[in-house]
Amino acid sequence: MSIEKYGGTEAAFIAKVLSSQRSDRETMGLKKNDDDHDNNRQMHPVGSAYRPASRLVRDLALALSALVLALMLLIRAGPIEQSAVDSEMQLNEALASLASSLNNNDASRLPLPPLEPSKASLRRKRALSDAINAMRCMLLPSCYPDVPCGDNHPPMKLPQGKQWEQHSFCTGDLASASQVAKSKNQKCLVYSFGVHDSTQWEERMAKEFECDVYAFDPTSKFEEKEIAPNVWFHKLGLQGSDVDVSQTHSALYDAIDPAKLRTLGDIRKLLGHEERQVDVLRLDCEGCEWGVLKQLACSNDSEMVDQLMVEMHFQKNLGIATDDDLLIAADAITCLEEKRWGLVSQEFSGCDPIDAEYLSHMHKIIKQDTLYMLMYSTFRRMPVEARLYKYNDPDYSSKFTTREVYTMKNP
Numbered sequence: 001m002s003i004e005k006y007g008g009t010e011a012a013f014i015a016k017v018l019s020s021q022r023s024d025r026e027t028m029g030l031k032k033n034d035d036d037h038d039n040n041r042q043m044h045p046v047g048s049a050y051r052p053a054s055r056l057v058r059d060l061a062l063a064l065s066a067l068v069l070a071l072m073l074l075i076r077a078g079p080i081e082q083s084a085v086d087s088e089m090q091l092n093e094a095l096a097s098l099a100s101s102l103n104n105n106d107a108s109r110l111p112l113p114p115l116e117p118s119k120a121s122l123r124r125k126r127a128l129s130d131a132i133n134a135m136r137c138m139l140l141p142s143c144y145p146d147v148p149c150g151d152n153h154p155p156m157k158l159p160q161g162k163q164w165e166q167h168s169f170c171t172g173d174l175a176s177a178s179q180v181a182k183s184k185n186q187k188c189l190v191y192s193f194g195v196h197d198s199t200q201w202e203e204r205m206a207k208e209f210e211c212d213v214y215a216f217d218p219t220s221k222f223e224e225k226e227i228a229p230n231v232w233f234h235k236l237g238l239q240g241s242d243v244d245v246s247q248t249h250s251a252l253y254d255a256i257d258p259a260k261l262r263t264l265g266d267i268r269k270l271l272g273h274e275e276r277q278v279d280v281l282r283l284d285c286e287g288c289e290w291g292v293l294k295q296l297a298c299s300n301d302s303e304m305v306d307q308l309m310v311e312m313h314f315q316k317n318l319g320i321a322t323d324d325d326l327l328i329a330a331d332a333i334t335c336l337e338e339k340r341w342g343l344v345s346q347e348f349s350g351c352d353p354i355d356a357e358y359l360s361h362m363h364k365i366i367k368q369d370t371l372y373m374l375m376y377s378t379f380r381r382m383p384v385e386a387r388l389y390k391y392n393d394p395d396y397s398s399k400f401t402t403r404e405v406y407t408m409k410n411p
Contacts, residue, residue, distance in 0.1 A: 128323055128361065131330030135365045138312075138333050139375070147342030147380050149173055155345040155378060158208065160200045167376045168345035169280065169309055177279045177306065178209045187212045187230075189276050191267075193238050193292075194284035194311075196220055199231060201282070206230040211279065214271065218260035234271075237261045238283070240291025241298070241328065264301040278304050284311040287318035290329040297335035308341065308379040314366060316357045326361055336379060345378040 117125075137143040149155055149170035157166040178188040188211040192202050195215045199222075206213045212230055215222075218237040227233045239261040264281075268274055283289050289310055296302045313319050320326055350373065358366070366373060 124323075127327060131326050132361055132364050134330040134333045135314075135326070135362075138377075139365065144333070145337055145340075145342040147344055147382050149344055149380065150176065158201065158204055160204055167282075167309055167311075167378065168347060169307055169378045170344055170380060173307065173380070174209050174211070174279055177277075178211060182210075186276070188279045189273065190214070190280045190282070191264075191278050192216065192282040192284075194282075194286065195222075195233070197222075199227060199233070202231050203228045205280070216267075218257055234267075235260060236267060237285060237288070238267075238292045239263045239295060240288050241295040264296060264304060268304065277306060280307045280309065281305045282309040287313050287315075289313065290319045290325065290332050293332035294328055294335060297332055297339050297341065302336075302339050302341065302381065306381060307344075308381075310377050310379070312375040312377055314358065314362055314373065314375075316359055320359050320362060322359070323361070326359060340382045341379040342382055343377060344380045345376075347376040349374045349376065 149172055151170075151172035153170075153172050155168035156171040157168050158171070160166055174188060181188050188209055190202070190205050190209075190211045190213045192199075192205075192213065193216045195202060195217045197220060199215055202213045202215045205211055206229060210230070213232070215227070215231060215233045216236050216238075217233075218235055220233070220235065222233045222235075224234055225232070237260055262270070264278075268276075268278075283292060285292065289312060293310065296305075296308075302308075320329055
């Protein structure tokens with residue numbers, strides 16, 4: 001690769017570019033090439049910060065030409081091996097493309113090198129890919145860990161007025177917990193978050209299992225008192241992790257006031273329940289569940305609960321509006337599995353079409369025919385010594401059993 005050739009061709013080309021720059025500056029404001037330039041000069045007089053597109057292209061071309069010349073001088077001096085340059089032909093082609101773009105005033109065709117993605121960008125991409133896989137696993141039978149109820153009976157529903165709110169859970173486990181509590185002169189304990197304007201389920205739980213039931217909702221119009229036998233209401237909600245709960249609510253309900261949110265530990269302390277286990281925690285907070293689940297599962301708060309009933313939403317205005325929200329939801333699922341929370345029941349229902357708008361990534365997770373989907377999941381926390389199975393594989397590290405999947409048709 002000789003300097004004579006570059007001195008005879010490319011250097012002359014760069015000199016031509018420099019000459020073109022000087023000529024352009026001399027004629028700016030003195031000659032009118034066309035009507036557009038004339039109008040531009042009237043709007044932006046000589047001396048202003050405005051520069052026509054042709055001048056911007058030439059300025060960029062000059063900078064690129066200087067870089068090319070510096071590269072050629074370094075090659076001649078020897079510090080850069082010839083292999084560092086693609087080839088002499090590619091360099092000439094780049095210069096020819098530069099000349100063509102300069103003549104056509106087309107900045108979009110300038111031969112700029114492609115930008116390499118940053119390490120942070122690659123990590124983000126991998127994290128989103130992992131999040132999509134975690135969310136997809138939650139929806140696939142025999143993918144997320146399954147566990148049976150403690151008495152090996154299938155989960156049951158508690159009948160109530162609204163059929164679509166009849167969620168299955170381990171009723172036998174709660175009955176056993178009630179008997180154990182009675183032997184200690186106590187009652188089983190149920191927390192229900194997100195009751196809105198109905199406490200049918202809570203009242204039925206208090207009656208059927210003789211539990212102390214505490215209902216919570218920061219948006220409800222109920223008064224803070226015992227609203228039914230053994231059912232107490234508090235205008236509070238569960239605090240989530242890294243989530244703006246004021247933006248996560250159905251269009252059919254009011255927004256959540258963050259000032260009325262507490263952690264589960266704070267609520268237990270407020271009610272004097274530090275020494276009591278929460279036998280069932282029900283969560284239906286219209287989109288705040290992912291941040292709440294992450295806070296519960298990724299901390300020690302989940303050890304305070306035996307069964308966890310969650311209404312899961314996947315829509316934009318119900319909790320998954322951004323990539324960061326998707327990462328939070330995936331963190332919640334991952335922590336649930338790491339803390340040995342297995343699925344005992346998974347049921348599907350429909351949501352109102354007014355809420356059926358999804359983040360683009362969610363279309364990789366849910367099917368087109370389930371766009372109006374809500375999912376009701378019940379988890380049971382397993383002791384460390386329990387033998388579990390996943391993917392029906394006895395060699396899987398955390399070991400899980402296969403569950404029965406109960407599916408409700410969309411209304």
